[in-house]
Amino acid sequence: MHRFIRILARGLAFAVLLGGFSSTAQAETVFNKGNGADPTTFDPQQMAVFAEAVVAVDLFEGLMTYGANGNAVPGAAESWAVSDDGLTYSFRLRADGKWSDGTPVIAADFVFGWQRLVDPKTSSPYAANLDAVVNARDIRTGARRPADLGVRAIDAHIIEVTLAAPTPYFVASLAHHATSAVSRANVDRFGADAFKPGHLVSNGAYSLAEAMPRDHVKLTRNPYFHDAASIRIDTVMLYPTVDTEAELRRFRTGRLDMTYDLPGQEIQALQEAIPDQIHVTPYRGTYYYAYNLTHEPWRSSPELRQALSLAIDRDMLVRNATRSHELPAYTFVPPGTLDFPGWQPDAARLTQAQRDAKARELFARAGYGPDKPLKLELIYNVSENHERIARVIAEMWKKKLGVVVDFRTEEWGPFQATLDGRRFSDIARNGWLGDYDDAYNFLQLEPGGSGPLNATGYANPKYRALMARAARETDPATRGRLMQQAERIMIDDMPLIPIYRYMSRHAVSPAVKGWVDNVQDVHLTRWLSIER
Structure with missing residues (x-):
């Protein structure tokens, strides 16, 4: 017997809370963000640090994703069922889930992504994130093959996962970018170049348009995203900046809508001068x-x-x-x-x-x-x-x-x-x-x-x-x-x-709407809007 847990998609609900989407033609809306260090990869299984995770959550959507408050909410999966012993999970994918090239996101893509995550050849820094899954530990240490991982595609839309022991945090952990699906067709086509601009396909609200080292990363709206109608920011521009003083100057002159960090010695003065724009959160x-x-x-x-x-x-x-x-x-x-x-x-x-x-x-x-x-x-x-x-x-x-x-x-x-x-x-x-x-x-x-x-x-x-x-x-x-x-x-x-x-520690422009401080410090662009 299974204890069935039905979770409805939340995308439209969040869109209503954040304000309706207008189909009226408007000028391009651009979100300019500081982003600390340069991303070194756009491979979701190899992205390792916060400056990469900021990009990953906009590009990729796991079975779960992050809501506006940082909590895990349904992502590529619309529902799931859990066996009475807590060891078997059955996830149902959204029927309208698509990659940014318009091809369907299928269960086999998640199986491929997860097997790739634990494969020692991938050298993923987050391979241990799937340790709860049957055989995951043995695979990442080389004792078993990736094909032995306790995950399988029942059909195009059902993924079955078997755990080694009941794991209370398992579902919430699937919002992490490392457990994202990967398009096997795209990897087969481009090999090592599959995660570079011009080749990368993603299933999140945005797709990768450009990546210029030490200059910028440009993301654009993914028209095939299942909740594309609610997205109100067209373009995300991320600027790598390790000098927090320089980043703050860009924010003060209006060239950034949000800073990646703030210089510690400036925070008290900033909180006094522009308290509504300074977000210092546990x-x-x-x-x-x-x-x-x-x-x-x-x-x-x-x-x-x-x-x-x-x-x-x-x-x-x-x-x-x-x-x-x-x-x-x-x-x-x-x-x-x-x-x-x-x-x-x-x-x-x-x-x-x-x-x-x-x-x-x-x-x-x-x-x-x-x-x-x-x-x-x-x-x-x-x-x-x-x-x-x-x-x-x-x-x-x-x-x-x-x-x-x-x-x-x-x-x-x-x-x-x-x-x-x-x-x-x-x-x-x-x-x-x-x-x-x-x-x-x-x-x-x-x-x-x-x-x-x-x-x-x-x-x-x-x-x-x-x-x-x-x-x-x-x-x-x-x-x-x-x-x-x-x-x-x-x-x-x-x-x-x-x-x-x-x-x-962030400075956030008053033009940015929908920002919610949270202990995860995760802020998907899909929940935000810009009102200049």
């Missing part, structure tokens, strides 16, 4: 530094790793350097995560003076001091905010422990490759923004194995065993406790340094 994410545990001295010295973490005055950092009301972080999973018991390590309950004293004690125990100073390299991607944070932290380490820090910066594309390949000597800036409201989405980053998201190379068998038990556990409370135990082990091991909880 974000489900953690800013952190990653140790390379495949190198010494980090591999063999948890005392050294703990010492550097304790010496960071997080309260001072967010007060004087980031200035966006961020919350200091001593754990990786954000507080308030669904079914995850919140906790704080001992370090969080100490005064900074006590943390500094403990740091000096551990630093000496690790064999370092005036007669043997520690020298390290800190790498981060080009950004004035990252640079400011790095220099403040380096000064704390120098003053308290005598650490000598060399800095190295890279543009986003090379930096991402550096993280993925662990091609850094000592410490690298990193961050994670949750894709759905579940602790697994954070703790999978350090699963005790290999993979692009495990930049530290962390591997603890006890941690891995607890995460494996949590993956099989059906009771939400027990599952949460198991993951909390795993995080406690990880924080004791300190493969990474949690620094603060993110805040999303």
Whole structure:
């Protein structure tokens, strides 16, 4: 027996809420956005960072998508059914779902996309997103073939998915761009060029028109999108800008309708001058530094790793350097995560003076001091905010422990490759923004194995065993406790340094209508309009 859950399409309902669509001929409506770093790919299974995800959610629509408030709502699937044991899902695709070339989106396209996601040859940073599906883990580690994944096309419009264990967050996770369908016909035709402008076909509200490195990405309305009649922005222009001061100047002169970020030192003045245009919102994410545990001295010295973490005055950092009301972080999973018991390590309950004293004690125990100073390299991607944070932290380490820090910066594309390949000597800036409201989405980053998201190379068998038990556990409370135990082990091991909880920071023009602040910081253009 199946417990059938019918979910109606929400597109027209959102269109009514946002205002009716007029068929009257009008001038082209353009949405100009800052977008941080240059996208390095438009392959939904390989897009890895927020500047790419911003593009992905407009280009691609998974079985689920994001509503205006950031919550998961029906996307390419109009309904689904769940078996009584919670292991089998049957998704029904919309009959009017089409690719941007006018061909139908069919169940086989999702099967192909998902098999491609977990195939080690794809090297997707989000391959673990499908770990709940039967055989997914074995496939991405090379033990089984992609064809063994627990997903199949029953017919052109029905997809059946079999899970290894009941997974409460599974449906919500399918809004993530990595689980999008991919047109096999298009890949067969163009091969490696299938994801380039001029060849890419997508099933979202927009299609890819142009991509000029270091200049712009241009998206245009997809006339074949199932809810095309409600789309009121014709063109999206995204401008890569890592200099937040320059981006803010473009916004102030009207060349941008929205900034990707804001310079921290400007936020208070901006909130006073144009409060209705400044959006600083809590974000489900953690800013952190990653140790390379495949190198010494980090591999063999948890005392050294703990010492550097304790010496960071997080309260001072967010007060004087980031200035966006961020919350200091001593754990990786954000507080308030669904079914995850919140906790704080001992370090969080100490005064900074006590943390500094403990740091000096551990630093000496690790064999370092005036007669043997520690020298390290800190790498981060080009950004004035990252640079400011790095220099403040380096000064704390120098003053308290005598650490000598060399800095190295890279543009986003090379930096991402550096993280993925662990091609850094000592410490690298990193961050994670949750894709759905579940602790697994954070703790999978350090699963005790290999993979692009495990930049530290962390591997603890006890941690891995607890995460494996949590993956099989059906009771939400027990599952949460198991993951909390795993995080406690990880924080004791300190493969990474949690620094603060993110805040999303944007300036948004009053001309932009339909904007809703949300913890996902996801804002699909289909829910917005421009009224100049």
